[in-house]
Amino acid sequence: MNTGRRLQLFLLLPMALVVLVALLVFYGALASMRQQFELAHSAQHKDLEGMASAASFSRDIGLIEERTSAALEGAINGSLNELQLYRMHTAIVNDLDVLGKQVEQLTQSAALVLDANQGSTNSLQQEFELYRRFVVMSTDVLAVDPSVARDFLNQARQHFRDFSIFSSRLSILLAQRAQERNLAQFHAFTHMAQQLWWLGLAAVCVLLLVSYLLARRASHALIDIADALHTLAGSQHKEIPLPRLEAMHDKDSGELGRLAGAVLVFRNAIERQRQAEEQAHQLAFYDVLTQLPNRRMLMERLKLALDGCARSDHHGAVVLLDLDSFKRINDARGHSVGDQLLQQVAQRLAQTVRANDTVARLDGDKFGFVLAALSHQSQQAANEAEQVVLECTQILAQPVQLEGQTYFISASIGITLFDAQRQSLDELLKQAEAAMYRAKNEGRNTYRFYDPQIQAHLDAKVSLEADLRLAVEQEQLCLFYQLQVDEQDHMQGVEALVRWIHPNKGMVSPAQFIPLAEESDLILPIGHWVLETACRQLSQWARQPERAHLSIAVNVSARQFRQHDFVQRVQAVLAATGAPPQTLKLELTESLVLENVEATIAKMLALRAVGVRFSMDDFGTGYSSLQYLKRLPLDQLKIEQSFVRDITTDPDDAVIVQTIIAMGRALRLEVIAEGVETREQQAFLRTQGCLAYQGYLFGKPIPIEQLEPQLPSPT
Template identity: 45%
Template sequence: MKPTQSLLMVFLLPVLMIIVPALILGAFALTIAREKALDSYRIQSADLATLVEMANFERRLGNLHESLTQALNESKNNHPSKLDRYSEYSYIDLQLDEMGERIEHLAGSGLIDDLHADNAETLLLSFQEYRRFIDMANEAATLNQNNVGDFMQEAEANFNRFIIFTQRTFEALTERANERHQQTFQALSRSIGTLVWFGLGLVCVLIGGAAFASWRINRRLMIIGDAILDLSTSHQTIPDFDDIQRISQRHSGPLKHIATALLSFRKTEQKRREAERKVHRLAYYDTLTQLPNWRLMKEHLQLSIDTNQQTDTFGALVYLDIDNFKRINDSCGHRAGDCLLQELSERLSALNIDGATLGRVGGDEFVMIVEGLPADLLKAAEKTERLTEQLQHSLGQPYQWGQKEHYLSASIGIALFGDSEHNVDNLFQYASAAANLAKQSAPNGLRFYDPAVQAELEAKTELERDLRLAIERQEFVLVYQTQVDSKGRAIGAEALIRWQHPQQGFISPGTFIPLAEETGLIVPIGQWVLEAACAQLVAWANDTSTDHLVLAVNVSAKQFQQPDFVDTVRGALANSGASAQRLKLELTESTVIGSVDDTIARMHQLKALGISFAMDDFGTGYSSLQYLKRLPLDQIKIDQSFVRDLHQNPDDMAIVQTIIAMGRALGLNVIAEGVETLEHWRYLNDHQCHAYQGYYFCKPLSAVEMVKRSLTPPPMLT
């Protein structure tokens, strides 16, 4: 049998439980009713036959008595022969025998017996007494005796008594037959009623059993149906299916197969949903911080834009860019950076800002979408600013990693939105641009987006395009600023790059160098500077008046950290023929921070070539003295920010004196940049600074003009 046929039998079972027993019960009830009806019919027929026979007997007995009386009277008056008398006597005797048999038959009927037990015996005795006197009268008549009349009188008397008795008996039998008929009808009615009530009771029991069976079957089917619905509804949690488990264990047949199939499908569906959740998690959430990623935040931002347009309120997209996070990865490793990012995301999530959704959209970049801001633009900006203060305060708390505390800050850009002019991509672009401007202004800064931001961003994009073309078109030039000793004599120069833009003219390094650092173009630009500087050293080496000059070249951190940097410098020296002893590389403190051991090893490789090193912008970074004493430096350079206000700021004086003393203690040459007045030179010289660089001696000039300037008599200290 097919499973579908078996399942159909399960559905038909409640119906069969009623129909089959009902048919059997109906047939049984009809059989019993038929038997009862037949019994009643037989009894009624027998009683009716008895009554008919009783009536016929009385009539025939009356005729027979009349015939006997007439025969006896004729015999008395006519004196028939013995043969006639004997024939008549035989006829009468036969009639009496027949009547006697009928009397016995009537006496044996159930109706007479049911009337009274003595009725049959009394009837027989009465007839026998009557017959006895008839026989006696007949015998007396045959013998010609004179007492025939006496016997006939007695026979007549007995006949009358017998007739009266038979009439009374007939009446009683009629009444009894009627009673028996009523009793039989009542018995039949009771039997039918009993059968009906028994049938109804049994049918009720069957209906109850069928209803219970239907309820159980329906309950199991409902359990199975609910299980199928639960499995088909993807947004609901898959239940435990305990009832399905019990069905599979306690039952057999199609229900067991269905339950087993559902349990198997549940496992499959659970695995599918788990895989779907993992895919959704990977697609919409950041794997490190478990925060919504770029894709989910874009969708949420679009929903926020639509909601704000409907409610006539403002929203804000807050863009957080962690300041100098690369320093953490370089100095402590990426594991430390990941842990700090996780702690940072937990702090931001713990703020529980109403109507705010936090997400991570980049390595060290987070965004927060704030909804439900006031409809007034100024009030919305003020509320957003207060929220960002909470963010900055939370981010500014120390982070513990290992045995050290670290501090982080974030540059924040904010883009407000509330009308149909804004779209998702533009808002992210605006907020990111505002964050970049905040970072350029100062760490831990905050900027709101305005149209000027976009203009500045577009200008930056155009500048980047031109910068890439500038490398191909050789639009860069080097200028040189003289470096002098304590007597004002030229001992070298610093090579400074300038960009001669075809349309904009000379562009300051402060404009394009940060962009080159950001885009990675600083590496090919630095390579060009190094090669141009080596070529200039070769030109100076061919002139006795300039062959002693040392040329300092600035090297960016990104350029210095290139794996092939040592080979690049060696190749530039070899290709140009420049002397390594006349080349000085100026490094910033950011170049050293990170993999210190690799930096020191690379510096020693270059020192082996004869190249010298200077620490540029000393005092403005975060260099440790522990690192400083390990670095193979030849010179430290006092930043011009400490020299510019030397005579107005006592703190600058103290810093300058400390740097000079430190350099002398470490055996390092000290050079000060930003020397613009005689007073600057005199003060530095009085405190035994070794070399100087600044506008007082020479502005950045071309190589020819710088040489001319350096050949003039040096200024004198007065």
């Protein structure tokens, strides 16, 4: 070996030693880095499992909430039958059992759960058991009593909030741990990168180019990893882009590539966890179909608006909107079209509100608004709320195109204002709902502001209905009788008129309680009681020869007559009381008779066959035609008292009465006039051919005890 070769080896040997030392140091640094990362990766893996469990728990709880709400809504509107409700109940119970096992697994993670649940695992299990119990009780009674089920579900939702708090604490704890770990790794990697940098500077004297390139490449890669960890520790975004680490992972298959890949795996887990949190929030506070806030979110915004009014002395408004024709469209075209229609309505309503207002879907076809920060002046605030409502009605009036069909919709809207004076959330919603129903009752496709006087009237009406139900049960009703006489003032019969003697209010006007009974189901038991009482009286008179010819006219309501077994009910009453059928006269109104002519004629003929007679009450106020009248098996026409009142002074009323009498004569029907109060009225009617009368001229309605002395007696 010559001198040149020795010199070359002499020069290369230190260089090789330096390179070897550098490689050993570099390898040791990488091994230390790898060890630290594996320890961190193991801890992160445990945290990821906790995140996955918490996210799965939140998602499953949210799905159970959604299915329970759907079952409750289906039970209320009748879209789900009892079998479907039972299946949903069974599925929800099974899902809750699975969740119970997840809760047990979570409580076994003692350190994590204790920290997240304020040092207690039992409270988590207890809250879940209470939640499961109320959900099971709610779904169990859905088919029996949806209102009780709603109460149980509200109780369950109170415990549901505890789970939300637990999930949030768990997420915060995991995020804090991740931040601390990532910051520690950041400092460790930064320190190590600096050491490698100085090693590269030392090695550059021997291997200037190679050492410099290796050091720069390694340091840049580690800085990218450190920066990525720092970004993960501080970012709150749902998506966290890390383009440099993604490029490093794709190009480098070595240790740095593996490190980059592990950081990317951790990044993906954080993104999934935040997406799960967002989905849970969406299910809890937003409507699934329309993506609008739900009732729960509306109540939260309303509470904030009330607090804002207290601070700034502004007014606010609650608006409730109910679609007028949605049920008809939904029934005719199916739920798919109905859902699309609700989505379009939601989009339109969202365009009308201001940035600080809230529009929400409450349930079914009902929407709600919270209008915040209106004017200080109540009238100006009302004008501002009215302007928003007008924009809603205008945008809803535009036609809707769905599946090749054009639909036109409208809404009934109720508005109530609120100010700095503290009012309960439920009371405000109740006021807006009362105004909405007032708009619906007054023609629909309009809006109304809440009126305390009208609300007081509605409350009184509800109270009167409750008293009327009690009156039916406690037999507070009684019959008064008004005489019906012939042209010689001889008694031919009476009309039975129901009266209500309230134990505290005294005599209640029929004008108050009869319409209320017509609106409810009470008219049916009242009508049956009147018929039965009148027939018992007829039976008593039938046993007295001098009174056996007297008849009793009984008014029959439309709802009572439309009963499918009305004929059988009348026949059963006649048989039970022994009343002569020919002395019973049923009074029907024109609107009732002409609503379904064929069915009406069939029922009338069936009763005529046993001897019952019929009178058309308040004749002249409807739209009867001779074509129908001649087909009806009537015995009598009764002239409405509003025509009789002014026959001696009003030529128009006189002509109407003459026409009715002529029509009755042409149809060979008896004609009786009610409301006769003077002899002049009676004389006019007699000259025109009306020979039967009823009115105050002959006697006011009186109870049977006062009527008895006026009845025919044995001579």
